[in-house]
Amino acid sequence: MSTTTPVGTPVIGEQDIAHFLATTPGFFERHAELLATIQLSHPHGARAVSLQERQAEMLRDKIKGLESKIMEMIRNGQENVGIADRLHRWTTTLMLTQDAAAVPAVLLRELRHEFIIPQAGLRLWGVGEAHAGAEFAQAVGADVKSFAASLSSPYCGVNSGFEAARWLAEDGPTASLALIPLTRQLDGGAQQSFGLLVLGSPDPTRYTAEMGTEFLARIGDIASAALARLLPAAGDGSGGR
Numbered sequence: 001m002s003t004t005t006p007v008g009t010p011v012i013g014e015q016d017i018a019h020f021l022a023t024t025p026g027f028f029e030r031h032a033e034l035l036a037t038i039q040l041s042h043p044h045g046a047r048a049v050s051l052q053e054r055q056a057e058m059l060r061d062k063i064k065g066l067e068s069k070i071m072e073m074i075r076n077g078q079e080n081v082g083i084a085d086r087l088h089r090w091t092t093t094l095m096l097t098q099d100a101a102a103v104p105a106v107l108l109r110e111l112r113h114e115f116i117i118p119q120a121g122l123r124l125w126g127v128g129e130a131h132a133g134a135e136f137a138q139a140v141g142a143d144v145k146s147f148a149a150s151l152s153s154p155y156c157g158v159n160s161g162f163e164a165a166r167w168l169a170e171d172g173p174t175a176s177l178a179l180i181p182l183t184r185q186l187d188g189g190a191q192q193s194f195g196l197l198v199l200g201s202p203d204p205t206r207y208t209a210e211m212g213t214e215f216l217a218r219i220g221d222i223a224s225a226a227l228a229r230l231l232p233a234a235g236d237g238s239g240g241r
Contacts, residue, residue, distance in 0.1 A: 108121065121197075176207040
């Protein structure tokens with residue numbers, strides 16, 4: 001004999017039950033014996049488990065997830081400490097270089113060494129007469145100067161035929177680049193562009209448009225401060241030739 005729901009009797013669905021349990025926190029306190037009889041499907045098999053065992057499994061999974069996040073945070077922290085140490089060593093070496101003419105070579109050599117950069121080069125313009133014949137002061141095109149002056153942050157991306165990539169030609173093919181503007185602050189607060197630091201790699205994914213540039217900007221600030229001693233005094237009118 002089949003049973004039917006009397007006409008007019010409200011049908012209780014799963015959402016109604018869930019709402020009742022969520023809004024009636026004392027239900028299982030009054031019916032604690034139900035907790036031991038509730039069976040749930042195991043997430044990794046067909047067998048049934050008790051509610052308590054399922055809750056314990058969920059807690060274990062949550063703990064594993066938290067442990068994974070903590071380990072990732074520790075690894076990131078260790079990487080950041082390592083980067084800070086290398087940046088400190090590079091900066092200290094530049095500060096201890098007393099011969100101004102040697103700063104560009106020391107800057108590039110130590111930068112490549114500390115940060116394992118395959119290719120690095122730079123060009124400066126408007127340098128003092130004593131340094132006009134140096135390799136780092138070789139003439140560059142007007143487009144390079146204009147491009148450098150237009151950068152408010154380092155440029156990262158594929159090498160699409162930049163003139164600056166030719167400064168790295170002897171180091172092999174260059175697939176990706178980071179172009180870092182070099183500037184100094186003039187009296188009155190204006191920024192004067194006086195060079196471009198270029199980092200290159202045969203790996204097209206080493207420098208991409210999606211990568212953050214905060215660290216490269218710090219490299220540019222330190223390099224600019226170290227290289228500014230090669231320029232004439234800001235007020236003598238000879239800078240930027």
